[in-house]
Amino acid sequence: MTRDAIPDWLASLDDEDLSFIKKFILSSGSLKEVASIYGVTYPTVRLRLDRLIQKIQIAEDTSNDPYVSLIKRLAVNEKLDFHTAKILISEYKKTKPGE
Missing domain, CATH: 1.10.10 (Arc Repressor Mutant, subunit A)
Incomplete structure (x- = not known):
């Protein structure tokens, strides 16, 4: 950097x-x-x-995945709490092959 x-x-x-x-x-x-x-x-x-x-x-979280980016934006803009955002991202990553 x-x-x-x-x-x-x-x-x-x-x-x-x-x-x-x-x-x-x-x-x-x-x-x-x-x-x-x-x-x-x-x-x-x-x-x-x-x-x-x-x-x-x-x-x-450095993912460039559109879903993950959406969840991050919602959390940062306080539309979704951070704990829930982390759970959603974690569970989503479990469904992706190779994650």
Whole structure:
């Protein structure tokens, strides 16, 4: 990967996600500090981080299959939850020869 190339998982994140990641890094990974910055509870920040992790995991699936791409788009656009998206992709891949 060249320095100018943006990984697919990063490109799939919206500005709000990127802002959260920046605050998380600048607070040395302290969820407690991030919660304070946002004025929310620790569990709220933990849930946000968990959803962000799921979003990145979905985007990391490098399949070029149209069905998988559709499921990813639905999950990223919050039309389908990430857990269900992962199950659908996993089950779909089991039906494909050589997978």
